[in-house]
Amino acid sequence: MIKVLVIDDSALMRKLLSHMLEQAEDIEVVGTAEDAYQAREQIKKLNPDVITLDVEMPKMDGLAFLRNLMRLRPMPVVMVSSLTEKGAAVTLEAMELGAVDFIAKPKNNQPQDLTQFHHYLVHKVRGASQAKYQIKPKHKTPVKPPRKRFHNRLIAIGASTGGTEAIQYLLKQMPLTCPPILIAQHIPPVFSASFAKRLNSNCEIEIIEAQGGEMLTPGTAYIAPGDKHLTIDVRLGFAYCKLIDSDPVNRHKPSVDVLFDSIAEVQAKSAVGVLLTGMGQDGSKGLLKLNKAGAYTIAQDEASSVVWGMPGAAVALGACNEQLNLEDIAPKLFELLAIE
Template sequence: MIKVLIIDDSPLIRRLLTEILQQAKDITVVGSAEDPYEAREMIKKLNPDVLTLDVEMPKMDGISFLKNLMRLRPMPVVMISTLTQKGSPITLEALELGAVDFIAKPTNNVREQLSQYASLVQQKVRIAAGARVRSYKKTVVTNEPINTHSQFLLNKVIAIGASTGGTEAIKEVLIKMPQNCPPIVITQHIPPVFSASFAERMNRTCTINVKEAEHGDKLSTGWAYIAPGGFHLSIKKRGVSLYCQLDDGEPVNRHKPAVDVLFNSLVETGAKNVVAAILTGMGSDGAKGLLALKQNGAYTLAQDEYSSVVWGMPKAAAELNAADEIVALDKITQRLLHQAVKV
């Protein structure tokens, strides 16, 4: 049984989350707190397996509490966030600090919308309960990105797919990329608004240029393109150039954007020019696409279990024998670049 403590200053949200989580046979809500100070005592007393934590609260905000928690007693946390321009950077900061995932708090018709999200809320708590949580450590930008002086093959493309835990894994990969790296295309399971904030955050942090992909973007050296939430990203070839294509079609593997859509599109453009990696995440999205890439000549990687927050997508890829290598997160950038270097 997964024991959950709910921390939220809204009595309505506390009540609704309790109702939703108690519907699951494998989850029990052991308590709810209206602020972090009350929560601190309840954590000691109730020893929960997972916390749900509101981002904005009186007395002490969720970020400050999370920072202290991850330093003193790391444990799985699911953030409850408003899906807004203001809320998304704060939520991304929470993921950076060690939160496993987040749930978007409805802004209108709260009871009706949260009820529709019941299975998603329950699933995210289950994922968090099994996640690998580590104490917070700040990533330092390396002054010497890997292979700065290497000559990369002009037609190479690096493709990355990720889900739960992926924003921080992607950050660790991109932060080491040199300015002359091949174009990088990324699908991370992320909602609208959050993808733009994530791209902006990466662009400020990394040596390379990072942007939210737009329809018609031409892939260029030294750039990373992140799929916008709510749209599939695929890559199309026109002449000798590659371009981003956004598609508002149905979810694939229950996701939009979906990693399989990106990977399969690169099979069509010429898999032999692709180096692809599947990173931490729940489920199996991307595993079949990675296999298709490998079978058509791409070099493929999957993140190892120990360094993954959730070893779902990489595990699915490994079970299909879709990865040429299973690699620790801190080695993935090096391996991606190694495969893209001119011999």
């Protein structure tokens, strides 16, 4: 059984989260807390496997509590956030502090929204229970990247649980001369825009949330919006972002498989596919398709993954040319892309 402590200042939210989690046969809500001070005592008393933590709380906000928790007693934390720009910015900061995953509160009480929230909540708590909470990459002396442009090359990245920090670690090493990078990270709307904005302020290259129709250019990374699939469209020898508003694939939208499949069909031989940390199997079949179509494919190794679900599934399928520690992926990309 996965023992969960629910921390939220709203009695209604504590009740809702507890009720939803208790319906899963493998999850037990061992307690609740309405503020950080109650939470601290409950953690000592109940020793939960996972905690859900509200971003906004009285007395001590969620970030301050998380910072103390990760310093004194690291454990898997799923942040529960409002679906707003402010909520997204704070939640992404929480991920940097060591939270494993996050979920946005439902916008309203429509049955469809609550059902989807219920599914994602259980999925994320299960993923968090498997997580290494967190392995920060060792900061080696950076490999000096080649200072030339790579014409007609492409990097495609897919990720889920733990992916926001893994992606940031990779993109911080990318030079302005790098090929276009397309990214499918499992993330809700609003959060994807904040994620792109946060990355853009921390990296040398330009990072944007794809709107559809952008011509792919070197030194730019395009992040799939949280409610659309990201694909590519090639016209007259030029590649463009294309967004698709179709059903979720593997229960995800954006889906990594959709991104990888689209590249496999039109530009595989000049692409490198990278599948990072995440729960589930999304992206594993797409990575195999990329590999068979001629792309070089990389899966993050188990030791450096927060959850080795997606890359592990790809390895099981024989979908990757090699498994690499997160800190070794950027140097490998530089090595591959220097070979023209």
